[in-house]
Amino acid sequence: xxxxxxxSLLARKLRLILSGLAVVxxxxxxxxxxxxxxxxxxxxxxxxxxxxxxxxVSVSAKPKVAVSEMDxxxxxxxxxxxxxxxxxxxxxxxxxxxxxxxxGARVIGSDGKVLTSQGPPRLGGNWTGTDNxxxxxxxxxxxxxxxxxxxxNTAKLAGFKVGDRVGVLTLEPKKTFTLVGIWGxxxxxxxxxxxxxxxxxxxVAQKLMLGAPGSYSTVVVQAADGVSPAELRDRVAAAxxxxxxxxxxxxxxxxxxxxxxxxxxxxxxxxxxFAGVALFVGIFLILNTFSIIVAQRTRELALLRAMGASRRQxxxxxxxxxxxxxxxxxVLGLAAGVGAGAGLAALFGKFADVDLASIxxxxxxxxxxxxxxxxxxVVAAVLPALRASRIAPIAAMQEVSIPDRPxxxxxxxxxxxxxxxxxxxxxxxxxxxxxxxxxxxxxxxxVSFIGVALLTPLISKPVIGLLGRLFAWSLPGRLGRxxxxxxxxxxxxxxxxxxxxxxxxxxxxxxxxxxxSSLKAEATSILKAEIMISGDQNGSRPPTYDPAVIDxxxxxxxxxxxxGLYQDLVLADGKREYASATDDFTGxxxxxxxxxxxxxxxxxxxxxxxxxxxxxxxxxxxTGSQVTIQASRGKPHTYTIAAVYPDDALPGxxxxxxxxxxxxxxxxxTFGFVRxxxxxxxxxxxxxxxxxxxxSPEVAATDSATxxxxxxxxxxxxxxxxxxxxxxxxLIAVLGVVNTLALSVLERTRELGLxxxxxxxxxxxxxxxxxxxxxxxxxxxxxxxxxxxxxxxxVTRALKDDGITQIVLPWGRMxxxxxxAAIVGVVAAVVPAIRAARLNVLxxxxxx
Numbered sequence: 001x002x003x004x005x006x007x008s009l010l011a012r013k014l015r016l017i018l019s020g021l022a023v024v025x026x027x028x029x030x031x032x033x034x035x036x037x038x039x040x041x042x043x044x045x046x047x048x049x050x051x052x053x054x055x056x057v058s059v060s061a062k063p064k065v066a067v068s069e070m071d072x073x074x075x076x077x078x079x080x081x082x083x084x085x086x087x088x089x090x091x092x093x094x095x096x097x098x099x100x101x102x103x104g105a106r107v108i109g110s111d112g113k114v115l116t117s118q119g120p121p122r123l124g125g126n127w128t129g130t131d132n133x134x135x136x137x138x139x140x141x142x143x144x145x146x147x148x149x150x151x152x153n154t155a156k157l158a159g160f161k162v163g164d165r166v167g168v169l170t171l172e173p174k175k176t177f178t179l180v181g182i183w184g185x186x187x188x189x190x191x192x193x194x195x196x197x198x199x200x201x202x203x204v205a206q207k208l209m210l211g212a213p214g215s216y217s218t219v220v221v222q223a224a225d226g227v228s229p230a231e232l233r234d235r236v237a238a239a240x241x242x243x244x245x246x247x248x249x250x251x252x253x254x255x256x257x258x259x260x261x262x263x264x265x266x267x268x269x270x271x272x273x274f275a276g277v278a279l280f281v282g283i284f285l286i287l288n289t290f291s292i293i294v295a296q297r298t299r300e301l302a303l304l305r306a307m308g309a310s311r312r313q314x315x316x317x318x319x320x321x322x323x324x325x326x327x328x329x330x331v332l333g334l335a336a337g338v339g340a341g342a343g344l345a346a347l348f349g350k351f352a353d354v355d356l357a358s359i360x361x362x363x364x365x366x367x368x369x370x371x372x373x374x375x376x377x378v379v380a381a382v383l384p385a386l387r388a389s390r391i392a393p394i395a396a397m398q399e400v401s402i403p404d405r406p407x408x409x410x411x412x413x414x415x416x417x418x419x420x421x422x423x424x425x426x427x428x429x430x431x432x433x434x435x436x437x438x439x440x441x442x443x444x445x446x447v448s449f450i451g452v453a454l455l456t457p458l459i460s461k462p463v464i465g466l467l468g469r470l471f472a473w474s475l476p477g478r479l480g481r482x483x484x485x486x487x488x489x490x491x492x493x494x495x496x497x498x499x500x501x502x503x504x505x506x507x508x509x510x511x512x513x514x515x516x517s518s519l520k521a522e523a524t525s526i527l528k529a530e531i532m533i534s535g536d537q538n539g540s541r542p543p544t545y546d547p548a549v550i551d552x553x554x555x556x557x558x559x560x561x562x563x564g565l566y567q568d569l570v571l572a573d574g575k576r577e578y579a580s581a582t583d584d585f586t587g588x589x590x591x592x593x594x595x596x597x598x599x600x601x602x603x604x605x606x607x608x609x610x611x612x613x614x615x616x617x618x619x620x621x622x623t624g625s626q627v628t629i630q631a632s633r634g635k636p637h638t639y640t641i642a643a644v645y646p647d648d649a650l651p652g653x654x655x656x657x658x659x660x661x662x663x664x665x666x667x668x669x670t671f672g673f674v675r676x677x678x679x680x681x682x683x684x685x686x687x688x689x690x691x692x693x694x695x696s697p698e699v700a701a702t703d704s705a706t707x708x709x710x711x712x713x714x715x716x717x718x719x720x721x722x723x724x725x726x727x728x729x730x731l732i733a734v735l736g737v738v739n740t741l742a743l744s745v746l747e748r749t750r751e752l753g754l755x756x757x758x759x760x761x762x763x764x765x766x767x768x769x770x771x772x773x774x775x776x777x778x779x780x781x782x783x784x785x786x787x788x789x790x791x792x793x794x795v796t797r798a799l800k801d802d803g804i805t806q807i808v809l810p811w812g813r814m815x816x817x818x819x820x821a822a823i824v825g826v827v828a829a830v831v832p833a834i835r836a837a838r839l840n841v842l843x844x845x846x847x848x
Contacts, residue, residue: 020325020326020328020329020332020377021329021735021739022281022282022285022286022732022735022736023279023282023286023325023326023329023330023333023372023373023376023377024329024332024333024336025278025282025333025336025728025731025732025735026275026278026279026282026333026372026376026728026732027329027330027332027333027334027336027337027368027369027372027373028333028334028336028337028340029271029274029275029278029279029337029340029728030272030275030279030333030337030365030368030369030372031333031334031337031338031341031365031366031368031369032271032336032337032338032339032340032341032344032365033268033271033272033275033337033341034268034337034341034362034364034365034368035337035338035340035341035342035345035359035360035361035362035365036268036271036340036341036342036344036345036348037264037265037267037268038360038361038362038364038365039341039342039345039356039357039358039359039360040264040345040348040356041257041261041264042357042358042360043345043349043354043355043356043357044193044256044257044260044261044264045253045257045357046357047192047193047257047354048193048252048253048254048256048257048260049253050133050185050192051192051193051253051256052249052250052252052253052256053132053133053249054131054132054133054220054249055220055221055248055249055252056221056222056223056229056232056248056249057220057221057223057229057232057233057236057246057247057248057249058218058219058220058221058246058247058248058249058252059079059083059087059218059219059221059236059240059244059245059246060076060077060079060217060218060219060244060245061076061077061078061079061243061244061245062077062243062244062245063075063076063077063632064077064571064630064631064632064633064634065569065570065571065576065630065631065632065665067569067576073103073104073121073540073541073665075632075633075665076101076102076210076217076218077633078210078212078215078216078217079098079215079216079217079218079219079244080214080215081098081214081215081216083216083219083240083244084096084097084098084216084219086239086240087219087221087236087239087240090235090236090239091235092223092224092227092231092232092235093221093222093223093224093232093236094222094223094224094225095221095222096219096220096221096222097128097219097220097221098126098202098216098218098219099125099126099128099216099217099218099219099220100124100125100126100200100202100205100206100209100210100216100217101123101124101125101209101217101218102123102124102125102209102210102217103121103122103123103124103540103541104122104124104169104170104171104209104541104666105122105123105124105168105169105170105196105197105198105208105209106122106168106169106170106698107122107150107154107158107166107167107168107196107198108158108166108167108168108169108174108697109157109158109159109160110158110159110160110164111159112697113697114169114543114697114698115154115157115158115196117194117196118351119194119351120191120193120194120195120196120354121195121196121540122195122196122197122198123195123196123197123198124168124170124197124198124199124200124205124208124209125197125198125199125200125205125209126199126200126201126202126204126205126206127141127142127149127199127200127201127202129141130183132186133185133186134183134184134185134186135183135184135185135186136181136182136183137152137182137183137184138161138162138181138182139162139179139180139181139182140180140181141180141181141199142177142180142181142199142200142201143180143201144201145201145203145204146176146177146178147177147178147179147180147200147201148166148168148177148178148179148180148198148199148200149179149180149181149182149183149198149199150166150179150181150182150183150196150197150198150199151182151183151184151185151190151191151195151196151197152182152183152184152190152191153190153191153194153195153196153197154191154196154197154198155179155182156190157196160179160182161179162179162180162181162182163178163179163180164178164179165177165178165179166178166179167695168198168208169544169696169698170208170209171208171209171210171211171666171667171668172207172208172668173545173546173547173548173668173695173696174546174695174696175208177200181199183199189355193354194354211633211667212633221236229248229249229250230248233246233247233248270725271725274725274726274728274729275728277500277501277504277726277729278728278729278732279372279376280446280449280500280729281497281500281501281729281732281733281736282376282380282497282732283376283379283380284380284453284493284494284496284497284500284733284736285380285497285732285733285735285736285739286322286325286376286377286380286381287380287381287383287384287493288490288493288494288497288736288739288740289739289740290318290322290380290381290384290385291383291384291387291489291490291493304317311389311390312389314385314388314389315385315386315388315389317388318381318384318385318388319378319381319382319385321381322377322378322380322381322385323374323377323378325377326373326374326375326376326377326378327370327373327374329373329377330369330370330372330373330374331369333369333373334361334365334366334369334370337365337369338359338361338365341359341365342359345359411454411455411457411458413454414451414452414453414454414455414456414458415451415455416451417447417450417451417454418447418448418451418452418454418455419451420447420451421443421444421445421446421447421448421449421450421451422444422448422451423444424440424441424443424444424447425440425441425444425445425448425791425794426444426794427440427444428440428441428443428444429441429794429795429797429798430798445791448787448791449499449500449503449787452496452499452783452787453492453493453496453499453500456492456493456495456496456499456783457488457489457491457492458488460488460491460492460495460779461488463779463782464491464775464776464779467775467778467779467782468480468482468771468775471771471774471775474767475760475764476760476764476765476767476768476771477767477768477771479755479760479768479771480767480768480769480770480771480772480774480775483768483772490740491776491779493736494736494737494740494776494780495776495777495779495780495783496780496783497732497733497736497780498730498733498734498736498737498777498780498781498784498821498824499780499781499783499784499787500729500733500784501726501729501730501733501784502730502780502781502783502784502785502788502817502821503783503784503785503787503788503791504722504726504729504788505722505723505726505730505784505788505817506784506785506787506788506789506792506810506813506814506817507787507788507789507791507792507795508718508719508722508792509719509788509792509810509813510788510789510791510792510793510795510796510807510808510809510810511792511795511796511799511804512715512716512718512719513715513719513808513809513810514792514796514804514806514807514808515715515796515799515803515804516712516715516716516808517806517808518803518804518805518806519708519711519712519715519803520708520709520712521805521806522648522803522805523704523707523708523711524708525593526592526593526648527591527592527593527673527704527707527708528590528591528592528593528675529591529592529673529674529675529704530674530675530676530682530685530703530704531673531674531676531682531685531686531689531701531702531703531704532671532672532673532674532701532702532703532704532707533545533549533564533669533671533672533673533674533689533693533699533700533701534670534671534672534699534700534702534707534710535670535698535699535700536710541666542567542666542670543670543698543699544666544668544669544670544696544698544699545564545668545669545672545693545696545698545699546668546695546696547564547583547668547669549564549672549689549692549693549696550562550563550564550583550584550669550672552692553672553674553689553692554587556685556688556689558676558677558680558684558685559674559675559676559677559685560590560675560676560677561584561586561587561588561590561591561673561674561675562584562587562591562672562673562674562675563582563583563584563585563587563588563590563591563672563673564582564583564584564669564671564672564673565580565581565582565588565651565652565669565670565671565672565673566580566581566582566583566661566664566666566667566668566669566670567579567580567581567652567664567666567670568581568631568632568663568664568665568666569632569665570629570630570631570632570654570656571629571630571636572619572627572628572629572654573619573627573628573629575619577615577653577654578652578653578654579629579631579652579654579655579656579660580650580651580652580654580655580656581655581656581657581658581660581661581664582655582658583658583661583669584658585601585602585603585604585658586602586603587673587675588650588651588673589601589602590675591673591674591675592650592651592673593648593649601642601643604642604655604656604657604658605642605657606657606659607637607638607639607640607657608639608640608641608642608657609627609629609639609640609641609642609654609655609656609657610641610642610643610644610645610650610655611627611641611643611644611645611653611654611655612644612645612646612647612649612650612652612653612654613644613645613646613647614647614653615653615654616641616644621641621644622641622644623641623642623643623644624640624641625640625641626638626639626640626641627639627640627641629656629660631656631660631663631664631665632663632664632665633662633663633664633665634662634663637660639656639657651671672699672701674689674701682703686701686702686703689701733780734777734824734827734828737773737776737777737824737825737828737829738828738831738832740776741769741772741773741828741829741832741833742831742832742835745769745832745835745836753839753841756839756841757841762837762838763837765833765836765837766829766833766834766836766837767833768836769829769832769833769836770825770826770829770833772829773825773826773828773829773832773833774822774825774826774829775825776825777821777822777824777825777828778818778821778822778825780821781817781818781820781821782818782821784817785814785817785818789809789814793807793809
């Protein structure tokens with residue numbers, strides 16, 4: 001029986017290729033995600049090992065506000081110079097060097113624009129000379145307050161050479177320096193991990209990067225001979241006490257790498273999620289393939305039954321074929337995954353400007369490839385295998401295939417499954433399910449898709465009959481319409497695969513377009529400012545501008561009010577909160593829709609704050625409550641709540657007085673609001689505001705409508721990313737259409753020969769196959785658009801309390817999906833149509 005199965009499999013190589021291609025693509029996605037994550041993990045291990053190679057022990061002060069990797073950049077607490085002197089006196093210390101290292105030194109390139117960074121920090125620090133890792137390539141280190149040195153990576157990105165005048169943005173507005181030196185690292189490296197670095201003299205670095213003259217961010221300690229880093233760490237920690245963080249270089253490297261790996265793990269989970277969708281779609285393709293194969297092998301399997309094969313052996317025969325296909329697909333998918341992972345890693349390396357570690361294949365990639373390849377194919381083949389085992393021996397003497405069965409049981413099962421999925425989705429979206437919310441939503445979506453797929457055969461015949469009428473004006477069109485509806489189960493499974501991908505894309509588009517529309521409507525209603533100052537964040541720190549711009553803007557004729565907005569992450573009664581402040585509270589209320597209690601405030605006193613209603617409710621605060629706030633710098637300060645205002649009455653849910661700005665991690669404004677006098681044209685004021693921002697190249701001034709559009713455009717980027725990632729699932733669905741048509745052509749060989757014999761031409765045969773493909777594809781896309789719009793609307797409705805107040809159906813995009821589905825049908829029909837047209841008429845009629 002095994003030999004017969006293998007011979008049957010090898011005799012139909014096309015069937016093997018078509019069956020396994022979906023698994024190959026799915027496995028490629030899964031194994032590729034593990035390969036790229038493993039490569040990047042080892043890359044960052046190497047980067048941080050190099051970065052802390054010259055550090056035996058590092059000492060830093062505990063930050064005022066501890067920040068996680070997802071919250072942003074942590075502001076280092078200043079470490080007094082006296083601490084460096086104290087460490088030098090400890091036994092076992094060979095040297096102790098005070099260092100200034102802080103993110104936020106943004107270099108202005110020769111083109112007048114700030115050098116962007118897509119991940120690596122932009123560090124500013126003090127020049128302490130070269131060491132075993134660092135080597136000077138040109139010039140010298142800075143010795144005067146108006147001199148800097150940069151690493152070779154920064155010099156190349158900016159197009160600098162020694163002697164150039166260079167503008168740098170720091171905690172203070174733009175300052176210009178003379179470039180006196182360029183350094184690199186051993187191994188002919190221009191940077192470690194793509195980091196941009198600027199070195200100032202120590203006093204300048206302390207002032208510009210820490211805002212604390214005479215202080216350092218860290219102390220790098222070298223151990224004396226015979227003293228281990230761990231031993232030295234313990235001595236230093238005991239001497240300094242609990243207010244300091246003392247770690248070995250290896251600890252810092254491991255912790256930094258671990259922090260990056262957490263982000264990469266999230267990235268890997270996203271890729272695996274999309275791989276899961278692709279494999280879920282692939283199950284439909286394989287299920288359909290094996291169903292057609294079993295139908296084509298009816299006589300062969302019946303003959304085996306007649307010769308004495310048991311039902312178990314027939315099931316085993318089909319499953320052995322599935323295992324063989326799964327193994328081959330797993331091997332090919334793993335190879336493709338390694339290539340895809342290497343490509344993604346290389347793209348990341350180029351994007352983030354880091355030197356990648358060698359490409360490796362982790363055990364997880366291999367195990368997942370074979371596990372996924374086998375499980376997916378075997379699971380998809382179970383139902384066809386059971387159906388094959390029910391073939392009666394008498395079928396060996398018949399000409400017909402397995403008859404299509406009634407749809408009653410399938411429809412009832414589909415209705416029950418869909419109801420269960422809708423219930424789970426409803427609980428996840430509309431009820432408070434705690435930690436189970438996400439799983440309820442994901443599970444509800446998955447089960448709902450299965451339910452819709454089970455119900456698809458019930459609706460396929462009438463819907464396809466209606467769609468087919470568009471092509472019924474010719475004989476090939478009528479034949480294609482009849483062919484697409486002759487086997488509802490097969491058509492439904494093929495269309496369901498395309499439905500899933502289109503439904504997910506449509507659902508995400510509905511949610512994003514609804515969010516975008518809601519944002520634009522809300523922004524239009526709350527912004528009274530006609531001009532906005534803002535920038536695009538491309539690093540860990542938000543773009544800022546010179547505070548003097550606001551003061552100068554107020555002097556422009558026609559300007560009614562202007563205010564800058566400052567932001568920081570603070571501890572409010574011990575809990576992390578995002579806080580805002582402004583340099584002109586009255587001006588901000590003029591430029592923003594200030595309502596409720598906030599509207600009655602003309603200013604905030606030095607000991608007063610205003611709190612949004614959501615925040616007040618969460619903490620149990622009310623007007624008159626005392627709140628202790630610790631900003632990123634300075635000491636804790638206790639404030640009195642002067643007002644509790646409605647949500648969105650001010651830009652932020654916690655507003656601090658102007659006096660608190662000096663303690664913010666970034667004491668410069670990130671946004672600006674400009675309100676004009678009635679009747680003053682924006683075009684007369686906007687150029688003047690833009691001119692004031694000449695030395696603040698991170699931001700730009702725009703009219704408020706353009707600003708709102710820029711903020712809303714972020715949703716379009718998310719939609720594009722989702723479409724790209726779901727492209728693989730849609731590609732597999734397209735392969736499903738090709739697969740179904742190709743196998744149907746083989747199945748209908750004799751029928752096609754008879755049609756050709758009675759006068760159907762080659763071109764007509766090709767049109768008939770094409771119509772069949774187009775009808776199936778458009779049916780799948782139409783189903784996907786309807787299901788996706790429904791799910792997207794439900795999710796949007798559930799997010800009403802989170803600010804998404806409008807439900808927008810993207811009719812244009814949905815129409816595009818239907819048109820693309822028709823094009824997909826035409827493309828999918830090319831190979832099967834050509835094969836059908838080239839059939840030898842006499843050979844086809846005699847085909848058994």
